[in-house]
Amino acid sequence: MKIAFVSVRGIPNNYGGFEQFAEYISVGLAKRGHDVTVYSPSYHPYKENEYKGVHIKHIYSPEPWIGGSVGSFFYDFASLKDALKKEHFDIIYEAGYTSIIPAFIWFNVKKIKDPIVVTNMDGLEYKRTKFNKWVQKFIHWEEKEAVKHSQYLIADNMGIHDYYKENFGVESKFLAYGADVHTDFNAEYLKEFGLKPEEYYILVARLEPENNIVMAIEGYLHSKENGKRPLVVVGKTTTPHGKELVAKYGHEKGIKFVGGIYDFKKLDSVRHFSKAYFHGHSVGGTNPSLLEAMASGCFVLAHDNIFNRAVLKENSLYYGSAEKVTEILNDIDNICEKYKQGYTEANIEEIKNEYSWKHLVDQHEQYFKELLERAKNK
Incomplete structure (x- = not known):
């Protein structure tokens, strides 16, 4: 052809x-x-x-x-x-x-x-x-x-x-x-950002309103995790909404805006070693960053919409409000013990078989x- x-x-x-x-x-x-x-x-x-x-x-x-x-x-x-x-x-x-x-x-x-x-x-x-x-x-x-x-x-x-x-x-x-399943992770990359394995949350997205970044940040700030394990926001902060987010939340101790990470091995490692990964996209189809998170073995917390459910199915915890984010984070250790391994393994199999x-x-x-x-x- x-x-x-x-x-x-x-x-x-x-x-x-x-x-x-x-x-x-x-x-x-x-x-x-x-x-x-x-x-x-x-x-x-x-x-x-x-x-x-x-x-x-x-x-x-x-x-x-x-x-x-x-x-x-x-x-x-x-x-x-x-x-x-x-x-x-x-x-x-x-x-x-x-x-x-x-x-x-x-x-x-x-x-x-x-x-x-x-x-x-x-x-x-x-x-x-x-x-x-x-x-x-x-x-x-x-x-x-x-x-x-x-x-x-x-x-x-x-x-x-x-x-x-x-x-x-x-x-x-x-x-x-x-996406292809990733296996080459290196915790040394975390030192650049002052992070330790399992001691932070991560959100990777274009900093635009429809990706519901405010929802994740507000939910985090009102949770018991605020200041305990930081929320790392990965994405260019030069967009209009990115500038608004930095101005409003940049002073918060628990919020780390690190800009874009364009070294894929580094980004995959930062994803992999997180406690949980926030995916707030709500108007796209199958988002590449979601597939990469699944392929990196992330425990995904996803905005509740038909697009994310079509990909993640039952292998995620879903949120539709800042209050739901707070509820999840307030019980995160018990939730991870109960769901994390099973969900991440199921998502990796989904990548292997379907994506x-x-x-x-x-x-x-x-x-x-x-x-x-x-x-x-x-």
Whole structure:
């Protein structure tokens, strides 16, 4: 098969979720003999035309000069135009919809028979509170247009799958993100942050309101654990909400804002040795940081929503308020004795069986073959 991944910011991954996904899946498919191309913006630091058997197609992007969102529109339009007009792909995988809709409408993607275009719908982007109400309305319109103009939809979480079924009456293919079980942990990394194994809590997230960081912090501050075992917040504090959090809680003895940790071995170790891991994401699908926490053997305390429950199932304690966080932390030692080992072992098995990158390469390969066979028989 000849496959393209568009609307990603290139590989090797320097940015985040979709780029990590594109790297693992594209390299995995290339190793199986498929002809795979990943589109990459001109500002990406990797300038070669091939990476681990994957072709890299460099496309000019004005994003560094005119802003992220506007620049993405131009980059995604040019990438899709190239993929549709200049290449002869069997499958085009579209990563997200928020900056591709003008191109989808312009090229009338829904009616194109060759190549097959599949769209990963990501999370409920219009609910992200970092956007003002007008941007949220625009993104909600984009979501509707993505459903209207896409050939096939992919949902990375069963909660997302059910959302599109219930709200739009359309089917989507459940294909998740991935992670691999981690084993190379080193407690020496903790010294940099003044931490000891099992003597701290951790929260790893973009510091945005929809990730419910305030809920976790307030719950912690009102618990018996306040000042006993610190709550370590990992994430860039330069976002507007991050600045608000530091201003409000930075003076608290029990709260440690450590910024982003970009050394993955270090981050995995800091996750692994925590007493418990807070996962407050509430509007996405299958969040990569949750999978990484599960793969690192964390005892996960998760915000109670359909997306987190779809991944963690019964192997987490859930909270929907600061008061519930306080309740959990006030009894944390008994809770850990009762649940921690069983939950962490179950989550590691879930990663091995359902979310390993090898398994996901299998699933994507099979799905792409099914789509081609379906098109052949029409």
